[in-house]
Amino acid sequence: MQRIIKQLIFFAVLLIAWEGIVRAGGWTPDVMPKPTDVWQALVRGFADRTLIFDLAASFQRLFIGLLISLALGVGLGILLAKSKTADETLGSLILALQSVPSIVWLPLAIMWFGLNEKSVIFIVVLGGTLVMTINMRMGIKSVAPLYIRAAQTMGSRGIDLFVRVIFPAAIPYAVTGVRLAWAFAWRALMAAEILSTGPGLGYTLKYASDFGDMSLVIAVMILIGIIGSIVDYAFFQRVEKNVMRRWGLETN
Amino acid sequence: MFLHIDHINKQFTNSNVVNDVLVDVNAVINEGEFVSILGPSGCGKSTLLSMVAGLSEASSGQIKLEGKTIKKPGKDRGMVFQQAALFPWLNVEENVMFPLKKEMSKKEAKERARKFLQMVQLSHYGGHYPHELSGGMQQRVAIARALAMNPKVLLMDEPFGALDEQTRARMHTELEKIWVETQKTILFVTHSISESIKLSDRIIVMGTQPGTIIADIPVNLQRPRQFDQKEVIQLEKKISLLLKNEIDKVVKEELAYAANH
Numbered sequence: 380m381q382r383i384i385k386q387l388i389f390f391a392v393l394l395i396a397w398e399g400i401v402r403a404g405g406w407t408p409d410v411m412p413k414p415t416d417v418w419q420a421l422v423r424g425f426a427d428r429t430l431i432f433d434l435a436a437s438f439q440r441l442f443i444g445l446l447i448s449l450a451l452g453v454g455l456g457i458l459l460a461k462s463k464t465a466d467e468t469l470g471s472l473i474l475a476l477q478s479v480p481s482i483v484w485l486p487l488a489i490m491w492f493g494l495n496e497k498s499v500i501f502i503v504v505l506g507g508t509l510v511m512t513i514n515m516r517m518g519i520k521s522v523a524p525l526y527i528r529a530a531q532t533m534g535s536r537g538i539d540l541f542v543r544v545i546f547p548a549a550i551p552y553a554v555t556g557v558r559l560a561w562a563f564a565w566r567a568l569m570a571a572e573i574l575s576t577g578p579g580l581g582y583t584l585k586y587a588s589d590f591g592d593m594s595l596v597i598a599v600m601i602l603i604g605i606i607g608s609i610v611d612y613a614f615f616q617r618v619e620k621n622v623m624r625r626w627g628l629e630t631n
Numbered sequence: 632m633f634l635h636i637d638h639i640n641k642q643f644t645n646s647n648v649v650n651d652v653l654v655d656v657n658a659v660i661n662e663g664e665f666v667s668i669l670g671p672s673g674c675g676k677s678t679l680l681s682m683v684a685g686l687s688e689a690s691s692g693q694i695k696l697e698g699k700t701i702k703k704p705g706k707d708r709g710m711v712f713q714q715a716a717l718f719p720w721l722n723v724e725e726n727v728m729f730p731l732k733k734e735m736s737k738k739e740a741k742e743r744a745r746k747f748l749q750m751v752q753l754s755h756y757g758g759h760y761p762h763e764l765s766g767g768m769q770q771r772v773a774i775a776r777a778l779a780m781n782p783k784v785l786l787m788d789e790p791f792g793a794l795d796e797q798t799r800a801r802m803h804t805e806l807e808k809i810w811v812e813t814q815k816t817i818l819f820v821t822h823s824i825s826e827s828i829k830l831s832d833r834i835i836v837m838g839t840q841p842g843t844i845i846a847d848i849p850v851n852l853q854r855p856r857q858f859d860q861k862e863v864i865q866l867e868k869k870i871s872l873l874l875k876n877e878i879d880k881v882v883k884e885e886l887a888y889a890a891n892h
């Protein structure tokens with residue numbers, strides 16, 4: 380309770396200061412909009428449903444892209460954890476690719492898939508897959524040997540051992556992988572939408588900027604931030620915490 | 632011969648240095664017997680037990696259970712480790728059902744799990760998750776899990792080593808009761824002399840560097856045994872004298888090592 384009150388006060392003060400400074404400076408909304416202008420842009424966007432369509436479109440791509448990247452990441456992660464050769468070859472490539480922001484693939488993606496949905500999804504998949512792969516690999520590799528030994532004395536081995544012990548034991552890492560994959564995919568999606576085509580939140584942001592509608596630009600920025608943090612804090616961090624507690628990995 | 636440990640040798644090679652851990656270990660364990668393996672830290676007790684479990688291989692020699700050479704882990708040998716090793720993603724009942732999955736229907740497995748949870752007095756905890764149980768309770772679940780697959784031998788590697796004094800004493804009473812009830816053969820590793828006297832029919836005492844059997848002492852005392860019984864105290868003295876030489880040996884070597892480095 381304490382915390383939420385502090386947060387409310389902080390954001391209220393921030394908004395009032397912003398409003399006050401812009402009014403005192405006498406800037407026009409096409410240079411620096413006030414919170415009230417942003418609010419109006421938001422209300423307008425939701426009233427004429429453009430922002431709702433944008434949200435739906437962005438989420439659809441994100442969902443498809445994220446699903447593909449999770450499936451790929453789990454598969455690749457298991458492969459890297461189980462095969463030393465794959466780890467030494469493909470593994471090093473994946474680590475190298477991890478340091479390349481996925482958006483730089485957009486020119487190639489547009490060449491291959493055209494200026495459309497597919498290119499955006501491709502960027503999202505790249506954004507999510509690598510980090511999921513790396514976490515899944517780590518999870519499989521760090522399963523406590525004691526679990527494996529215990530399962531072996533109970534007659535479990537091979538596929539049975541993998542499905543019933545190794546994979547479930549790796550779930551805490553996998554959950555962290557999913558959370559990071561979502562965060563990377565969300566950022567990649569926004570970048571790709573700004574640079575390619577709509578509908579979508581990123582596209583609307585660029586569109587608004589082309590027409591000098593800075594109120595809408597900031598409104599969309601705020602939406603992106605709010606959605607990102609709600610999914611992260613309210614959903615993933617909670618799931619992650621529960622899993623950590625259940626798996627006995629909590630530090631305190 | 633029920634369980635026959637036959638001329639077992641074990642070496643570990645670390646960066647080209649060969650370390651003889653077990654040298655010519657021989658023992659026969661009869662069906663239904665409760666046998667403790669007692670020895671100082673590092674003498675190779677866990678190594679020996681994990682070879683009986685089939686988790687590691689001897690460098691030479693063999694271990695036979697009812698005439699069959701042990702090569703792999705199997706359900707005929709249940710193992711309880713120092714850490715309970717329960718699977719945190721399964722609840723208590725599902726943990727106990729883990730080894731039963733392939734050999735019986737879910738309903739039968741459930742019934743069986745309940746029976747053994749009752750034996751370790753945890754019938755009310757079937758739906759709890761391991762992290763919600765105390766260390767002693769977790770270890771009881773691990774014992775129920777090992778017993779549920781009806782092994783011929785129960786192998787226990789310092790199963791109560793991580794528990795406090797009082798809990799440990801309670802677990803001794805319970806294990807003794809379970810042993811009488813199930814008539815299982817139990818091979819119990821410990822470095823507590825009093826624990827081994829309290830529980831076993833026979834104590835195999837191991838020396839260290841290299842690990843060998845230095846004595847095989849029958850304990851012919853009425854159960855339940857009390858720690859302040861005259862015979863218990865006498866036996867304790869006898870064994871601690873045996874072990875003292877071994878521990879002195881370790882200390883001497885430590886000192887020699889320290890002096891040379």
Ligand SMILES: Nc1ncnc2c1ncn2[C@@H]1O[C@H](COP(=O)(O)OP(=O)(O)OP(=O)(O)O)[C@@H](O)[C@H]1O
Nearest residue numbers: 643644645652671672673674675676677678679822
């Ligand atoms: N995988 C391994 N590689 C190399 N050396 C090993 C390995 N496992 C055990 N050892 C060595 O074998 C010796 C015996 O180990 P072991 O764990 O069997 O002792 P222990 O009698 O169970 O001791 P404790 O009472 O401390 O559990 C030790 O000196 C240890 O360093």
Ligand SMILES: [Mg+2]
Nearest residue numbers: 676677678788
């Ligand atoms: Mg040990």
